[in-house]
Amino acid sequence: MLDLTQKSVIFFDMDGLLLDTENLYYETRRQILNKYGYSYTQKHHARYIGKGFTDTICRLKKFVGDEKLGKQVFTESMELFQTAIENEKLPLKQGALQLLTMLNEKGKSCYLTSSSSKEIIMQALQKTQIEGSFDKIISGEEVNRNKPMPDIYLRAVEIAQTNKRKALVFEDSKSGVEAAFQAGIDVIMVPDWLPPSKQEMDEVTAVLPNLEEALVFFTERNNRRKPNDHFDYHEPFC
Structure with missing residues (x-):
């Protein structure tokens, strides 16, 4: 049974996961x-x-x-x-605000871990008014090697001062999933443009069609799916 209630530190990618960029x-x-x-x-x-x-x-x-x-x-x-x-309005992805709000209310520590520059990240977060949802923002400028290398997540674990077993990553792309996997952190994939490959399916804890589907996994006694359950896709990918 997929139970994420014990995960206390959550790392989020930005582009294609939280924001429709x-x-x-x-x-x-x-x-x-x-x-x-x-x-x-x-x-x-x-x-x-x-x-x-x-x-x-x-x-x-x-x-x-x-x-x-x-x-x-x-x-x-x-x-x-x-x-x-x-x-123009920069839309949030489905379930992004609800998930961040719930995690904040539950006292989870949320970090943004994006390959984008700090300038772009701050502009996007301020535009969508979700900057306050994160304990800290970690950009690709802060590491020597970007995704798919694990550096940004290894750095994030260090900054969060947490055990990898207590951490969870949300990613939408192949390179992001690989970075989290190589860092040794559980990762949930919410694909944006491209469906997951067989390799990615093997590396992730679950594949979800949107962030809204993750809400139930952080609620005790409401977990219905097993680890590595993968949802069917109903939306076309480019």
């Missing part, structure tokens, strides 16, 4: 690449999901075949992304 990243990057004459599809974008900004810049340089232009594409697309956050 992945479509915005895709659209802003596509617009800038199109401006320079490059086609950028959802299939292309899938290779960037869950990666840190350093990795993204390297991939863009290879994509356009020019180091200077690759960096320029990244800079312009991020400027467009930040403008979009300011001018």
Whole structure:
């Protein structure tokens, strides 16, 4: 029986898990690449999901075949992304607010562990008004190696001063799941753009269609599913 009531420290990814930012990243990057004459599809974008900004810049340089232009594409697309956050509503993913609220009420310690820069993280959290839900924010800028390497979660455990057995990770991407798994922390996957692979299914504690489904697992005597139960998907993936 999947019982998460003993988990006292919860680590959350941000993009694609708490916030519906992945479509915005895709659209802003596509617009800038199109401006320079490059086609950028959802299939292309899938290779960037869950990666840190350093990795993204390297991939863009290879994509356009020019180091200077690759960096320029990244800079312009991020400027467009930040403008979009300011001018448009940045939606929370289903169940995000409910889960954070419940965990806070139960006295759980919540940490944000995102590959994004601190500037982007703070802008997004302030826009969605969930900044106060977290004990601390840990960005990809604080570690030498970003996801899928385990550094950010090893650092998070150190900051939280907790035992790994008491910690739990929520992730949406392959690289995030791998980072948590390599760090030796239980991880629940809530896929966004891509469905889980067989390897990811083997590495996670559970796969959920949304964060709302996690609420019951933190409630005593209301646990109905066994560890490694995996939900059927009813929403299409890009």
